Amino acid sequence: MRERMSLALSMVIFGTISLFVRGIALPTAEIALCRAGIAALSLGAGLVLRGEKGLFRRAGRALPLLFLSGVLIGFNWILLFEAYRYTTVTLATLSYYFAPVLVTAACPLLFREKLTPAQLVCFLGSTAGLVLITGTAAAGPRDLRGILLGLGAAVLYASVVLLNKKIDNVGGVERTFFQFAAAFIVLLPYVLLTGAKPLSAAGAGGVGLLLALGLVHTALAYCLYFVSLRSLTGQEAAILSYLDPLTAVLLSLTVLHETVTPLQLAGGALILGFTLFNELRAVRRA
Secondary structure (H helix, E strand, C coil), X not given: CHHHHHHHXXXXXXXXXXXXXXXXXXXXXXXXXXXXXXXXXXXXXXXXXXXXXXXXXXXXXXXXXXXXXXXXXHHHHHHHHHHHHHCCHHHHHHHHCCXXXXXXXXXXXXXXXXXCHHHHHHHHHHHHHHHHHHHHCCCCHHHHHHHHHHHHHHHHHHHHHHHHCCCCCCCHHHHHHHHHHHHHHHHHHHHHHHCCCCHHHHHHHHHHHHHHHHHHHHHHHHHHHHHHHCCCCHHHHHHHCCHHHHHHHHHHHHCCCCCCCHHHHHHHHHHHHHHHHHHHHHHHHC
């Protein structure tokens, strides 16, 4: 029960990220940079206090992949945070959750995994849901741009998942530390070149939200996530992971009072439903 509660809590925390991002008056790249830096520092400090040694030695040949996946994570955050600013949290989140569908489509090409008829049905059903979302939002250019940004973030996240399939000798928390550190290293010059605002521009409240984003929504939530996975079945983890998009959608509708059409909600239901069905089938086959 404790592991289930930890995973559920991490998913709910992830689902509230949009509220915090929208309250920070800084460019999205700078928000992503601060998030990566705060999380990397706190995770690094935790690993030191835990007495972990030889992290770089243990990572070994996986370091280039860890670095590349960290870079993708950083720019994935930028695209997702931008999506929140152009469209509703619901549409940005549902577009972003097309990532598992992209992973399913890419695995046969990259790893020679067979695409089963059921997986093909899930892919087509999720794509139909995406068509419903984008088609009903086409009249609003800002919505469409936000959806495309969410899809771009989904492509980057799917790439991270595929890269992680090749990293099997580094623990979850250690892997996340390397990835966040890499994201910070690459985003720092990017932010400086594209124009950074002083943190004072965010105000005291914005700085507090930044700290929460780095410490709670990233360092703490990822630790809860990885620790809970050790004792849960794949089916339990797959089902509980959907608390993230559901929390985001509920907050979008009830707290932010954003408008979503019935067709858009139907499209989101298709994406989440077929994706969950595909994940549960994969767990049963494993």
